[in-house]
Amino acid sequence: MKPYEEMIVGQVSYRTFKQDVDETELVWHRDAEDRIVEAQHDTDWMFQFDNELPIAFNDIIRIPKDTIHRVIKGTGDLHLRIVKHVSI
Numbered sequence: 001m002k003p004y005e006e007m008i009v010g011q012v013s014y015r016t017f018k019q020d021v022d023e024t025e026l027v028w029h030r031d032a033e034d035r036i037v038e039a040q041h042d043t044d045w046m047f048q049f050d051n052e053l054p055i056a057f058n059d060i061i062r063i064p065k066d067t068i069h070r071v072i073k074g075t076g077d078l079h080l081r082i083v084k085h086v087s088i
Contacts, residue, residue: 017078045074
């Protein structure tokens with residue numbers, strides 16, 4: 001079971017992480033393709049690459065394939081737009 005709800009339109013995914021998600025479900029992982037991720041609203045949820053400090057979802061985040069990363073829970077729901085298979 002995934003810790004988010006997802007709607008996929010072509011190469012774009014829209015994901016919602018609910019405010020009541022268990023933080024233990026937000027695990028470190030890597031993706032098989034390049035991605036661009038952006039929050040669809042102001043949020044205090046954070047993003048973190050392995051061995052780096054967490055960063056805010058203020059700008060577009062580029063994630064190269066096979067790069068370990070995670071989402072860090074904030075308040076309220078988190079709404080993301082994710083574009084897959086992009087050249088980074």
